[in-house]
Amino acid sequence: FGAESFTQQETEALRQYLYRELGNDNGIHQGIDKLLDTSDGKWESDSAPRKILWNSNTSIVLPQAIAALERVRVLDPACGSGAFPMGMLQLLMRCRVRLMGKAATANSYQQKLEILQNNVFGVDIEPMAVEIARLRVWLSMIVERESIGQVEPLPNLDFKFVCADSLVPLANEDVSGTDQVRDMTIANVSLKKGILNQGAFDLADESELLEQLKKIRSRYFATTDSERKSELMHQFEEISNQLGGGVASSRGRQIADFHPHSSTVSETGHAPFFDPDLMFGTDAFDVVIGNPPYVQLQKMKNQRIAYESLGYRSYNKTGDLYELFYERGLELLSGHGVLNYITSNKWMRNRYGKELREYLARNAEVISLIDLGAGRFSSATVDTNIMLLAKGHSDRVLQAVKYADDSLTDIAAYVEKYATTIPFNLVKGNTVSDVNKKMPDGGPWVILTDMERDIKAKMEEVGTPLKQLDVRINYGVKTGLNDAFIIDKAKRDELIAADPKSAEIIRPVLRGRDIKRYHYEFADQYLITTHNGYKSEGIDIPRIDVNKYPAIKEWLSSFEPKLSKRADQGNTPYNLRDCAYMGDFSQPKIVWGNLCLRAQYAMVKDDAIVCAPSPFIATDDWFLLGVLNSKAADWYVHQVGVTRSGGYMEYKPVFVEQIPIPQNVPEKERTRVASLAQAIQNGQGEEIFEYEKQINDMVFGLYGICNKEILALQ
DSSP states (O other): OOOOOOOOOHHHHHHHHHHHHHHHOOOHHHHHHHHHHHHHHHHHHHGGGGGGGGGGHHHHHHHOOOOOOOHOEEEEETTTHHHHHHHHHHHHHHHHHHTTTHHHHTHHHHHHHHHHHHHHEEEEEEEEHHHHHHHHHHHHHHSSSSSSGGOOOOOOTTEEEEBTTTOOOOOOOOOOOOOOOTOHHHHHSSOOOTTTTTTSHHHHHHHHHHHHHHHHHHHHHHHHHHHHHHHHHEEEHHHHHHHHTTTTHHHHHHHHHHOTOOOTSSSSSSSSSHHHHHOOOOOOOOEEEEOOOBGGGGTTHEEEEEEEHOOOOOOTSBBHHHHHHHHHHHHHHHEEEEEEEEEEEEGGSSGHHHHHHHHHHHHEEEEEEEESSSOOOOOSOOOEEEEEEESSSSSSSEEEEEOOOOOOHHHHHHHHHHHHEEEEEEEEOOOOOGGTTTOOOOOOOOOOOOEEHHHHHHHHHHHHEGGGSSOOOOEOBSSSSSSHEEHHHHHHHHHHOOOOGGGGEEEEEEEGGGGGGTTTOOEEEEEEEOOEEEETTTTEEEOOOOOGGHHHHHHHHTTTTHHHOSSSSSSTTTTTOOOOTTGGGOOOOOEOEEEEEEEEEEEEOOOOOOOOTOEEEEEEHHHHHHHHTTTHHHHHHHHOBBBBBBGGGEEEEEHHOEEEESSSSSHHHHHHHHHHHHHHHHHHSHHHHHHHHHHHHHHHEEEEEEHHHHHOOO
8 A cells, every 4th residue: 555656647637737726827837747747766866856847937836836735625526445535645745745845755744644634535435435445545644654653643534535425415405494406406406615504594603613513623633532533523413413404304314314433324324415515624626536436327226316306417317327427526626626537438429428418518628538448447347538627618628539559658648649629519509598609519529630520521521321311220129038039940940830820920030149241140040029019001010919829828938927027028928019110120121230340231131030239220222231331431430439348339320320321322333332232242252352342442432532531541
């Protein structure tokens, strides 16, 4: 623990904070960069480096920089075992030593103690994580002493690392005690300085009580006597409950469940809210940093409902928990504050990220966005990004880069060299306050170089998005219990032998693994198509009555109780879920796998069913098949889509439907692409490579992509 170090994530956050605190002068920024970026070896070898940081202005700027470091307030709202707070502790200590010299090194223990008391804070919903974070800090203090005999009583960290739900603010009650949380946004209910007076107390009473809590926290930090600690904690809880107005109110009940001295007293093990003024004695933070948890909201049940009721503008019921942390973190920032998170990057382009993208585009200055892609961290199973934000507005992401370097040692230099911007798409405002204004929409955030942006624009000018054409993109059949409904040839033959009528509702099925580029490999798998009824060309096709197929009913019944408990079912457990496009499976169709390394579309002419999550388009358009499999179209999907570990791409309808399909194509060229695509699917041998090259060249030409651009996208 003594060798804990800081990462570039902490460094960049502190850099931006100091930029904003000390001013926009280039000379000041250069001094800050030297302070943060100079290696320890070079700093120690230089003579009096701190005296020349800001050249002739050093005597003025140096005390300002020290003061800025002494008052900075850093929060990790999902601190886990405390990695980021520990990193910030080390970074702030390093900066103090460099700026203060012997005054800091003479008593490093005291310097760390001051940083802990005034600068670093953590919150987590897991009690054990909070205990580990506190232990981690204590151990970092012990290593500052040369022997065990020199170790002083360690500080009490109950008000430095608290067990609480960071996403839930303290409820704001009106004078009648009515809960005001519902139908309000998180900004309305977040605790701001001076609004605790709502209800039982006037402003003067509240201010006095908050000041008393501040004094208690300060005394408690260094108190070693156990009886005195208990007395102070008791006083803290009594005053807190006075502020809450009693358990008759939502706010009072929340406060009654905050027990900083014990993470296991409340029913859930954590305080059901987070309030910085009550818990830490500060109304905002200058740096919010961390790695919020990745949890799908639809899996959280009761918590999801609670978060939805808070009115988060970034909320999407199919979204992820970390998206809410962006909004909450931004709300907790001070005027000069910055937020720096590492999270999954799926929000950048996925449909469920629309609300977050719109919120950030309208409420934040996005300083930098680094798309790290996959495989950067052994503990992370998803593609990640690092995003640095501040309060404010901008018409674009100021710096954006796809990070392609193998090393993570000098991200800042890479960003400086390769960064581009992401301009926001502006649309007419849709609220009363935004009427007649152009506001950023929630479109995908795609990081492109200038040339890539030109290529994308050319394709969009020539083509029409697939979703706007007269085609339907749908997912394959979802059974909810594949073991029961998808059978092999032996079971099919057995069911037909027992009851020949079974053949009427057993059809071949293709799974994603069976679909290849321009062909498919039927694996003798079949689907029991006990559909729930649908319309075909205006005719009602009735639901399959499984009682007419006794052998199939007996087979499906053997899967009880799973059969009845599954979510995807029709009017009876024996029927598949409603599927309005069931009739499309009997038509020719273009099919593809949901997860592939590159485009793998194939034409299926028979009545095979496609199994979800593989999508399909009911069409016999060979020209469309050729375009979809082309390098140009596949490049486009890679720009707007989402990657998975191992470089696999998600070919979901939400991404494929954005591909611009060339329009007004001369019939001769359309026929040529179609015939080549058909020849590839029907052919074998080396000629298919030549045919694919011809299709690629023709499609590049249809989009107007020149040779230089072709080389860039390949």
